[in-house]
Amino acid sequence: MLVLTRLKEQVIRIGDNVRVKVTDISGDRVRLGVEAPTSVSVHREEVYQHIQEQKRQESKPAQKPLKGGLDR
Secondary structure, eight states, rough: OOOOOOOOEEEETTTTTTEEEEEEEEEEEEEEOOOOTTOOOOOOOHHHHHHHHHHHHHOOHHHHOOOSSSSO
């Protein structure tokens, strides 16, 4: 992991098309602005994890109920 120190209004670049700007610092909170092409998804980690879980659920094959109970 690359760890950077930035001040308010400073920017970091990711590749040629993504800019991350520190827009505000208040106490222990930092506000970031992200400029990226629409082809690049940008999410908070918890939103990304939720999306991934939904995709996993949707890709599971539907389970069919057993007919007639248990066979002996």
